[in-house]
Each structure stands twice: as C-alpha cells, then as structure tokens.
Amino acid sequence: MAKYLLLKHYRGAPASVNDVPMDQWSPEEISAHVQYMNDFAARLEKTGEFVDGQALAPEGAWVRYDGEGRPPVTDGPFAETKDLIAGWMIIDVDSYERAVELAGELSAAPGAGGKAIHEWLEVRPFLAAPPTITE
Amino acid sequence: MDELLLRSLTPSVLTVLVRRGADFAAAEDAVQDALVEALRVWAADPPRDAKGWLVTVAWRKFLDATRADAARRRREDRVEDEPAPGPAPAVDDTLQLYFLCAHPSLTPASAVALTLRAVGGLTTRQIAEAYLVPEATMAQRISRAKRTVSGVRFDRPGDVATVLRVLYLVFNEGYSGDVDLAAEAIRLTRQLAARIDHPEVAGLLALMLLHHARRAARTAPDGSLVPLAEQDRGRWDTHLIAEGVGVLQAALARDRLGEFQAQAAIAALHADAPTAGETDWVQIVEWYDELTRLTDSPVARLNRAVAVGEADGPRAGLAALAELDTSLPRHAAVAAYLHERDGDLETAARLYAEAALKAPNLAERDHLTRRAARLNTDRSR
Numbered sequence: 432m433a434k435y436l437l438l439k440h441y442r443g444a445p446a447s448v449n450d451v452p453m454d455q456w457s458p459e460e461i462s463a464h465v466q467y468m469n470d471f472a473a474r475l476e477k478t479g480e481f482v483d484g485q486a487l488a489p490e491g492a493w494v495r496y497d498g499e500g501r502p503p504v505t506d507g508p509f510a511e512t513k514d515l516i517a518g519w520m521i522i523d524v525d526s527y528e529r530a531v532e533l534a535g536e537l538s539a540a541p542g543a544g545g546k547a548i549h550e551w552l553e554v555r556p557f558l559a560a561p562p563t564i565t566e
Numbered sequence: 567m568d569e570l571l572l573r574s575l576t577p578s579v580l581t582v583l584v585r586r587g588a589d590f591a592a593a594e595d596a597v598q599d600a601l602v603e604a605l606r607v608w609a610a611d612p613p614r615d616a617k618g619w620l621v622t623v624a625w626r627k628f629l630d631a632t633r634a635d636a637a638r639r640r641r642e643d644r645v646e647d648e649p650a651p652g653p654a655p656a657v658d659d660t661l662q663l664y665f666l667c668a669h670p671s672l673t674p675a676s677a678v679a680l681t682l683r684a685v686g687g688l689t690t691r692q693i694a695e696a697y698l699v700p701e702a703t704m705a706q707r708i709s710r711a712k713r714t715v716s717g718v719r720f721d722r723p724g725d726v727a728t729v730l731r732v733l734y735l736v737f738n739e740g741y742s743g744d745v746d747l748a749a750e751a752i753r754l755t756r757q758l759a760a761r762i763d764h765p766e767v768a769g770l771l772a773l774m775l776l777h778h779a780r781r782a783a784r785t786a787p788d789g790s791l792v793p794l795a796e797q798d799r800g801r802w803d804t805h806l807i808a809e810g811v812g813v814l815q816a817a818l819a820r821d822r823l824g825e826f827q828a829q830a831a832i833a834a835l836h837a838d839a840p841t842a843g844e845t846d847w848v849q850i851v852e853w854y855d856e857l858t859r860l861t862d863s864p865v866a867r868l869n870r871a872v873a874v875g876e877a878d879g880p881r882a883g884l885a886a887l888a889e890l891d892t893s894l895p896r897h898a899a900v901a902a903y904l905h906e907r908d909g910d911l912e913t914a915a916r917l918y919a920e921a922a923l924k925a926p927n928l929a930e931r932d933h934l935t936r937r938a939a940r941l942n943t944d945r946s947r
Contacts, residue, residue, distance in 0.1 A: 432675040432697065432739075479676070479707025482699050523699050525673050561791060561929040562738045563748060563777050563784075566832060566869055 434482060434523050435530040437537060438553035441489050443514030448549035449542045456543050467540045475522060475533070486518035521557075530554055571616065572604055574757070576687030579620045581659040584720055588628050590666065591712040594684050596628035601687055603627075660685070661761045665724025668732040669715045676711035677732045683708055685757075686750055696745045729758065730770050730826065737774050748778055759813075768817035769827030775810030776833035779803040790936075791929045795842040807837045828857040847877035864894045872900055880908035898924060899934055906941065915941035 453461065468484075475481035493507040520537065524530050534552045542548035576597060583593035600623040604616075613619035667681040679697075682688045688696075694704035737751035755771045783797040792798075814830045832853045839845040854870035857863070867890055875883020883904045890897065902917035918938035925931035 432678075434698070476700075476703055477706050477710075479679075479699075479703050479710055481703050523675075523697070523703070525675055556926075558928040558931065559926060560739070561927045563781075564738050564773070564829070564833075566794060566836070566872075 432523050432525060433527070433530075433559065434521060434557040435527075436553075436555045436557065437520045437522065437530075437534050438555060439517045439519065439550070440553065441515040441517040444551040444553070447538075447542075447551060449544070449546050450548075451543035453542075460541065460543060460545060463541050463545060468537075471537055471540075472520065475520075480522050480524050480529075480533070482521035482523050484518070484520040487516055489515060489517070527556070530556075569605070570753070572601065572608070572620075573687030574753075575617050575620055576601065577660040577663045577685045577757075579617060579624055580684060581663055582621050583624055583628060585659070586625070588625075589716065590720065591709070591716055592628060592631060593624075594712060596624045596631060598683070598689065599627040600624035602689065659720070660757070662720055662724075664729045664758055665722075666715055666718060666720065667711075668729040669718055669724065670728055671714050671718075672711055674732070674735055676707055676714065677728075678735050679704060679707050680711040680715075681732050681754070682736065682750070686754055688745060688750070692745045696747055726762065726764050726767065730766060733758070734770060734826075737777075748774070748781070752778060765817040765820045765822045766824040766826050768813050769824055769830050772810045772814035772817065772830035773826050773833060775806045775813065776830060776837055779806035779810065779837065785929075789929070791933045793933070794836060799840065802837065807834075810834065811837070823856065823860070825857060825860045825863075828853050828860060832857070845876070847873055851877045864890070865896075868894060868896055868900050872903065875904045875907060880904045884908065895924070895926065896921070899930075902934070902937070906937075911941050911945055915945070 453464075456464070472481055472484050490508055492505045493509070494503050494505050497504045522530060522533055524533065531554060534554050538550050538552050539547040540550075579600070580593055580597045583596060584590055588596070597620070600620050603623055604620060608616075663685055664681070667684050668677045672680065679693055682693050682696075683690065690705050690708060691701050693708075694701040697704065699707075733751050733755050736754070737748050752771070752774050755767070755774060759767045759771050779802050780794075780797060782803070783799070783801040784792055786792055810830065811834050814827065814834055817827050818831070832850055835846050835850050835853070851870065851873045854866060854873050857866045858870060868887075871883050871886040871890065873883075874886040884901070887897070887901055887904060892898075898917050898921035902914045902921055905911075905917060906914035915938050918934050918941065922931050922934035922938060925934055
C-alpha cells in the first residue's frame with residue numbers, strides 16, 4: 432500500500448474544463464458538489480482506502496523566524512503568489528494506477544450547470560518508511 | 567498477562583468456531599470480542615485453561631451476535647444444534663487460516679490486514695496505528711477482505727507462496743508503531759514453519775532472522791540510515807544470526823532452492839563477514855545470479871551490479887549496470903555509488919543528488935543527499 436496526496440488548488444492548476452467560479456453557481460449546485468465530495472470520502476472509507484480529507488481557507492500568512500528574542504515576522508498574503516492550495520485528500524491504495532483512477536473520479540465533482548468540473552488535481556506520493564531488506 | 571500467549575491462541579480458537587459451523591466472518595468477529603474481553607478480565611482473574619476459556623467466550627459471543635440478528639434466525643437454529651462448547655481439539659487448522667487470509671483474490675493490503683487480525687490476533691486499532699490509517703478505514707478493509715473470502719472453502723490447501731508474500735510484506739514494509747511488525751512477522755513465520763515442511767518457509771524465516779539481527783545497527787540515534795558497510799557489526803544479534811544460518815542450512819540441504827533461500831544466503835554471507843572488507847563478494851555475486859534466474863526481479867539485478875562492483879571492481883559493476891534500464895528504481899543511486907568507488911566524484915555527486923530526488927522514502931533521501939553534499943564539499947576544498 433502506498434499513500435498519495437490528492438491536492439486541490441484554488442489557483443495555480445491549469446484551467447478546468449467547466450471553469451466557472453463557485454460563487455457563480457446556484458446554491459443547489461454547491462450542495463450537489465459538497466454532497467459529491469462527502470459521498471466520495473464515505474465510499475473510500477468503505478473500500479478501506481481513506482486516510483484524511485481537509486479543506487483550507489484561502490487566506491493565510493507567510494511567517495518566518497526573525498532572530499533570537501524577536502517575534503516571528505508575518506507577511507502577506509501575497510496576491511501574486513501563483514499557487515494556492517484549497518485542500519487535500521489522503522488515500523492509501525494498492526498502486527499508482529489506483530491513485531490516478533480515484534483522482535479522476537474526484538475531479539468529476541459537479542460544478543456549474545451540474546456538469547463535471549474536470550478540474551486538475553495534483554497527485555503526489557508520500558515518502559514511505561524505508562524497507563528492511565534492501566540488498 | 568502475556569499478550570503474546572493470548573495472541574498465539576487466536577488462530578486455533580478461530581478454527582474451532584469455524585469447524586463448529588460458524589461462518590468465517592462472524593467467527594472472526596467473535597474471536598476479536600473474546601480477545602478484547604480476555605485483555606480486560608485476565609489480569610485480575612486468569613483462567614486455568616486459556617484456550618478453553620477463549621473458545622467458550624468466543625462461542626458465546628458468536629451465539630449472542632447471531633441471536634441479535636433476527637434475520638438470521640434460521641441459522642441460529644442450526645448452530646444451536648451444534649455440539650456444546652467443550653474442550654478444544656488439540657489439532658487445529660491454523661494452516662488453513664493462513665491460506666484463507668492470504669487468498670489470491672485479496673489485494674496485498676487486505677491480505678496483510680486480515681492475516682494480522684485473524685492469525686496474529688492484533689486488534690483493528692493496533693493494525694490501523696501500525697499502517698497509519700484511521701481505525702474506521704482499517705475496519706472496513708478487514709470486513710471487505712472477509713466478504714471477499716466468504717465463499718472460499720476452508721478445507722482446501724492453498725498456495726504457500728501467497729502466504730509467504732504476505733508475511734514478507736508485513737516484515738519488510740512494517741512501519742514503526744506501537745506494534746513491532748517485524749517481530750510479529752517473525753512470530754507468524756515461525757508458527758507457519760512449525761506447521762508446514764517447506765524449504766521456502768524456512769528460507770523466509772532465515773531471511774527475516776538474519777535481517778532482524780542487524781536492526782540495532784541499522785539506524786543511528788538520530789534515525790538516519792547506516793549503510794551495511796558502515797554498520798557496527800558488534801551490535802548485530804549473534805543469536806539471531808546463528809538461528810537464521812541454522813534454519814537456512816537445513817533448508818538448502820533439501821536442494822529445492824527458491825528466492826527466499828537465495829536472499830537469505832546473501833544475508834548469511836554478510837552476517838558471516840567480521841568486517842565489511844572481508845565480505846565474500848564472489849559468492850554473493852553467485853547467489854545474485856541464482857536469484858535473478860529465479861525471480862528476474864529488477865531489484866535483484868541492480869543489487870547484483872553492486873555486488874559485481876565489489877567483487878570485480880567498479881568498472882565491472884558499471885558494465886553490469888549498463889545492461890539495465892535506467893528507469894529502474896534506485897538505478898541512479900547504484901550508479902552514483904559505483905562512480906564514487908571508481909573515483910569519478912563529480913559524476914557520483916550529480917547522480918546522488920538525482921537519486922535523492924527519486925528516493926521513495928525520507929531516510930533514503932536524506933542519506934543520498936548527505937552523500938552528494940559530502941562529495942561536493944570535499945571537491946570544493
């Protein structure tokens with residue numbers, strides 16, 4: 432088994448096919464979208480492949496160390512930052528092919544007009560624990 | 567109370583229930599419930615006959631669960647006709663349980679989870695923690711696995727090779743957690759070896775023992791990997807090595823070579839060398855030749871190139887590597903090592919950095935990055 436992160440972007444991914452911003456959907460379309468995501472997660476739990484799913488607020492801040500005895504420096508958000516992560520789902524699956532298959536299904540979540548969004552999701556493998564037998 | 571003793575009784579208790587007519591899935595649930603109860607009450611009130619106690623309680627749990635399900639009333643009538651719980655038979659069908667839990671219709675992850683629960687007696691929570699997934703996900707994975715094998719006849723012999731693959735996975739890809747999966751894999755393989763006379767079962771057990779023997783030396787206090795050549799061999803467990811070598815020799819004497827015996831033979835040759843410099847690489851190359859003949863595994867072919875590099879010099883190793891596909895995992899890492907040995911530090915540093923980017927785990931990535939960094943620092947001095 433291997434864990435994969437399915438990463439959803441607010442910004443930075445190539446444009447989706449059904450590229451209408453969410454605030455221009457009907458409330459029913461939003462509900463249908465949320466329902467799809469919940470059903471997807473519930474289904475993965477039943478197949479024993481679900482690990483975690485979280486959404487992030489779009490607004491964040493940049494923080495860095497500013498030297499001994501000084502409070503951390505905060506800055507941003509920077510509007511020009513080209514990549515903005517919206518949330519993720521972590522899955523534990525038998526193969527990379529299965530991860531891609533599931534990402535494809537997640538990308539089919541309905542958007543404006545009840546049609547699939549076809550949004551681009553980033554699929555990233557986790558770095559696992561090292562195997563014992565290597566030679 | 568000895569949790570290991572309790573867990574070692576799990577498979578035989580489960581098979582008693584199945585023999586009495588309980589279906590596998592329900593029996594397995596009942597045994598889990600009985601184990602949980604044993605953990606709760608045995609500390610204060612240990613039974614004289616542990617297995618008899620477990621059989622009695624598990625059977626009662628099974629009847630309770632069956633009764634609670636009104637839709638299954640007809641089956642309840644049937645099971646009530648079965649003989650009352652009594653002394654458990656001395657001979658059990660644990661072996662059949664191994665085959666069932668590793669059935670080829672299961673995915674590797676499902677087979678691993680089911681084996682750890684039904685044969686190993688671990689709780690769903692322990693298995694979930696070991697594999698870093700939520701308990702609910704692991705519970706579903708196990709119940710799906712049980713549904714998948716629900717139609718499988720319990721009395722047909724299975725394929726030992728599938729069982730060995732599952733146990734190898736538990737040993738080799740075990741994460742660190744509350745449960746020591748490597749030790750658990752060894753326990754389950756020992757238990758299997760006691761029940762079936764098969765040189766590859768012995769080969770796998772020997773392989774596990776020989777690698778487990780190096781465990782203390784394999785990681786530095788900061789968690790970083792220590793390569794075989796740099797390990798403090800004084801920290802290898804000589805008892806485990808002696809046991810592993812003994813098991814392996816008995817298996818090899820049967821003259822039915824298989825991949826696990828060949829891998830164990832390589833581990834035994836490493837264990838036999840007092841220092842890395844005294845390793846018998848010529849013999850190791852011969853074993854890799856056997857291994858690639860048996861499995862054609864790309865990992866074995868890569869490792870063979872390393873061994874050739876040690877036996878006949880880095881140029882020979884690079885020549886062996888040149889015959890392999892560069893897209894193989896760890897190809898760049900092996901190439902880096904051979905170029906380093908050959909004195910081409912610039913190429914080695916570049917390849918180590920490239921290998922680090924492709925490393926499948928964090929410890930390996932850090933190790934490769936450090937090697938690249940060390941070569942780059944040395945060259946710039």
